[in-house]
Amino acid sequence: MLTEHEQHEIRAQMALYEQPAAVVPEALKLVQARRGWVADEDVRDVAAFLGVSTAEVESIATFYSLIYRRPVGRHVILLCDSVSCWIMGFRDLRAHLTARLGIGMGETTPDGRYTLFPAVCLGACELAPAMLVDGILHGNLTPERIDEILAGYE
Amino acid sequence: MTDRPLTALIKPERAPLSLAEYEHAGGYAGLRRALTLTPAEVTTEVTKSTLRGRGGAGFPTGNKWSLVPAVDGRKYVVVNADEMEPGTMKDRLLLEGNPHQTVEGAIITAYAVGAQTAYIFLRWGYQLAEARVAQAIADAYAAGYLGERILGTDFSLQLYLHMSAGRYMCGEETALLNALEGKRANPRSKPPFPPVSGLFGRPTIVNNAETVSNVPHILRNGWEWFTKLSSGADGGTKLFGASGRVRTPGVWERPMGTPLREIFADCAGGMAPGYAFRALLPGGASTGFLTEDAFDTPLDFTSVEKAGSRLGTGTMIVLDDKTCPVGMQYSLQRFFARESCGWCTPCREGLPWVARTLEALEAGDGEARDLDVLDAHVHGLAMGNTFCALAPGAMAPLESALKLFRADFERHISEKRCPWT
């Protein structure tokens, strides 16, 4: 079930577009805010609310990178692996992060604290190598810098 | 009058100018002047300024606006701030640094083409830009620059911020329109072109954020002033950037047509200590390599094409001697393979094959015929063989790498390992 709040937010978005179905990605992002990912029932709820087929919503959900269809940890780390970060040391950082967290790319730590994803260019190439943690940008990374940053997360 | 209009008011160490500060510095004077002209006169002003699109293709902006049919009815303007081309970070500077400039540009653009609704399509992950643009829009509404009967005229405009759900394809203008309609971001067949049939089938102008940010200055200072900002045929300034092992990576505003050497040596400070230069991609991941013999090339659309590459986004990616060119190519092609929208077969099947081949080469598992596979894709995915420009763009760095770094590719095969590891 979509919460009152979610229904309200989705309706507010609908006012901004000529056709209501335009808000499918936005609605998915809104329900994702609840637990960090989009479950099957969320897809069905959004489809029913907007009068769009579940298959259609599903195909949109799987298309966009920021919609997660599997559970994620409390904090999501997006480590840029695109060209400028690659040149500036992405592979060392990946080695450091996977060793430190004890997980591979795309996995979540057993305590549910972190999920680690590779990400495409974050548009911060002058600060390469870079990553986002819960949407916050960190640039000019080194293994030591990563340790400092992660020390601040529970 | 400044000769660096786009960045003159941007101070990276502080928050962007408030609305009052922006107005005090001459902000919204361009809009005020535009509203004293007819929409057609505004378009003429922009056409005469020789402004060309800063999104990569360099299409003349005034000409694009003229394609919108002069009939009543719903029309749209979309500011393309998707900025997902690897190696590109220029629109972020504008949107974080002076969001009112882009907002004002969007309003003038909408007035010129007769749009009642405009969207700023912002890439995911630009959290700071999102907050600042949202604030600028709210302030512009409160001051009467947006909404009903703007500044007491008959012109009304709604401007909304749309956050992308994340996919490189969303930057391609017709895929962007599908994304805004809430669909998968597959490109549309052209014609019809967006100025005739775009968002929800209505006439729509899609312009890059940097393009739009130039518009207030053209209206405020006149088209002649704009043409004189550069010495070449394309007027105005350009945001240039550099990333990789240069001494001072960054983004700088310089005259359109500034020689490559000046950006590389003076702005970026040349190579970082301990690294030697090999080649660079002049304008993001989908441009071909240039080497030192191209350093005197003026960075404008025509000259860079003559030198064998493309100006693209104007933000260069520098390859040094300690980075393996095959590994770098693998990173590039894996990006394109991952971001292919899957709509047409050559790209959907071809790019992953290219990426897998490069991965094997880099790991020392390559064979001589792998180079034939790569060469074949360079031809197979050329412009005209795929539905949109993503795949041909991907082949630009690969084609030039196979020429320039052939010996490095071959060493990976003969030595059965990456010589850089």
Ligand SMILES: Cc1cc2nc3c(=O)[nH]c(=O)nc-3n(C[C@H](O)[C@H](O)[C@H](O)COP(=O)(O)O)c2cc1C
């Ligand atoms: C795969 C692909 C991605 C693109 N990404 C962007 C982008 O992020 N921003 C942008 O302004 N243009 C991008 N473009 C170019 C747009 O299709 C379009 O040409 C541009 O937004 C037009 O604006 P302009 O005339 O002001 O340059 C992309 C093109 C392709 C083929």
Ligand code: SF4
């Ligand atoms: S070239 Fe690639 S990105 Fe473009 S339409 Fe075809 S599959 Fe999609």
Ligand code: FES
């Ligand atoms: S390549 Fe990593 S931020 Fe651009």
